[in-house]
Amino acid sequence: MFRDIKKEIQSLNSRFESFREEFMDEQIRLKEENKELKTKLERLEVKFDRYEAQSRRNNIIIHGLEGVAGESWDDTEKLARDFMNDGSSLKPVGTTRRVPHPGRNAGTYRAAQGVHELHEVLENQPMSHKVGHSGGSHFEKGLQNVPTCLPRNTTTLLLSHNKLKLPNQAFVNVSFLKVLDLSFNDLKYLNANSFYELSELESLNLESNYLNYDNDTLPPTLFNPLSSLLKLSINNNSKGSPYPDATTLKPMPFLYYLDLSNNKLQRLSTDTTNELDKFPNVTVSLRGNPIQCSCRALDFLRWMNANQNKFSGLSEMACEYDNGSSISMTKLHQIVEELTSECSRANAALGIVTASSCVCIVLIICIALGYRHRWSIRYMYYIGRRRFWRQHPVEEVLQYQYDVFVSYAESDRHIVIQEMIPELETKAGLRMCIHHRDFLPGEAIASNIVNAIDKSRKTLIVLSPAFLKSDWCVFEYHIALQSRVNRRQDNLLILMYQHVPVKDMPREMAVLLSNNSYLEYNTDVYGRDAFWQNLVESVKTAQPLE
Structure with a gap:
C-alpha cells in the first residue's frame, strides 16, 4: 500500500515539473511579445505625431463677432510663421486688419498653403474699424460669406461667431473638410x-443658431452628402426645434452622436425613432428640452424607456405634464x-364618446330620412301588412274593387252624399269607396285608408280649407301620392271644391296643381252637366305617369 502511494507521489512530482517548465516557457514568450508590441506602439506614436502635425497645418479658424484683443503683431507673425513652417512672413495690412493671437477667438486664420493666402482672404472680407485693446483688433460684424480662396485640402474649418449666410454649394472648394x-x-x-x-465631413456643429422650419423638420436632402458624418450638433436653437427626421438621418449611416439639447423639442416622431433604432451605437442628447408627459408623447416615452442607453444625461432631463408640473427622467x-394606465382609460372614454357620437349621427340621419319619406314608409307598411297578414294574393289588387276612393273633410260630407253618390254611382254606375260607409269596422283607420286607396283605380281629393286642416285628410293625400308613384299611373284627381290659396297648400300639392289639370266645382246651371261628365270620364280614364 505504501509503495503505491510513493509511486503516485513521484508521478505527481514529475507532472508538476513538466507544468512548471511549460509555464516558464510561456512567460518568456509573453515577455518577448510584449516587447515587440511596445516597439510597434512607439512607431505608431511617431506616425501619429507626424499625421497630427500635418493635420494641424490644414486647420483654418475664423472667429468673428465675439473676438477679443490679441497679442502684439510681432508675436502673431512669429507664431504664424512657425506654424506654417514655409518661411513666409506675414505682412501687416493696416491697423484695422491686424490678426490677433490664434486661439483668442478674434479672427485667426491657419492655412496649409502659406500665410500669404491670409492676406488675400482678409482683403476680401468686410471688417470694422480698429478697436484698441493691447494693440489688437477684432471683427464687430464678422464674416458674412464663406471665403472662396481657402486651401482645398483644408480639413478643419471653424467659422463660429460670424454672420454667415450659406448659399447652395457653399463649401464646394473645400471638399476635404472633416470638421466644420x-x-x-x-x-x-x-x-x-x-x-x-x-x-x-465627420463633425458638423450648428449650435446656437436660429434655425426655424415649418413643422420643425430640416430639409430632407440637407445631409445627403454627409455619408461619413459621425457627430451632429443642432443644439441651443432658440427660435425653433429643428431635428433630423427619418429621411434626413438615412444618409448618415455612421452617426454615433446627435446633440439636440436645449431646443424646444417635446418629442420625436415615430419615424425618427424607428430610424434611430438602425444606429446601434448612437448617443442622443435631449437635455434642456420640454419633453411632454402626455398621451401624445407616450410612444416616444416608451421608446426612450426601452433605449435608455442611447441617451446622454438622462438623469438631468425632466418630463413636463400639461398642468405645468414636471418629473425627473430617472423615473421614466x-x-x-402611469401614462399607459391613464391613456388607456382616456382612450376607452374617447372610444365610448366616439361610438356614441356615431350612433347619434346615424340615428339623426335615420330620423331625418324617415321623416322625409314618412309617407312612403307608412304606405309600404300598411301594404305589406294587408298582403302578408291577411294573405290576399297580389292579383286581387290589380282588379280594383272600387273605381274611385273619395277623400273629403267631414264638413264637406254633404257634396259626397247629396251629389256625388247620385251622379257617379246611380247615373254613371261607378263603384265609390266612402270612408263612413265602406271602411271595415274594427280595423285601424290608417290601415283602412291604405286598403281603400290600394283597392281603388283612382283617388278623388275634395280640396277645401277644411280638408287641409284635417290630419286624416292630409294623410290620405300623401298615401295617394305614394300610390301614384308606386303604380306609375296618374291615379290622383283633385276637385277644387272651395278655393285654397297656394301659400296654404303643401309644397307637393302646389307643384302638382301647377303641372297638372284639376277640376273646379261648378254650381252653374249650364256648366253643371259638363262638370259631372268630365269627372266621370276622369275616373274611368287610366293614364301612365309621365
Missing part, C-alpha cells in the same frame, strides 16, 4: 445643397406605466 463649426452664426435657414460635396419607467 458653424455655431453662433444666427443662421435661420439652410439650403438643401449647403453641404454639397462634403462626403468626408414609472412615468410610462
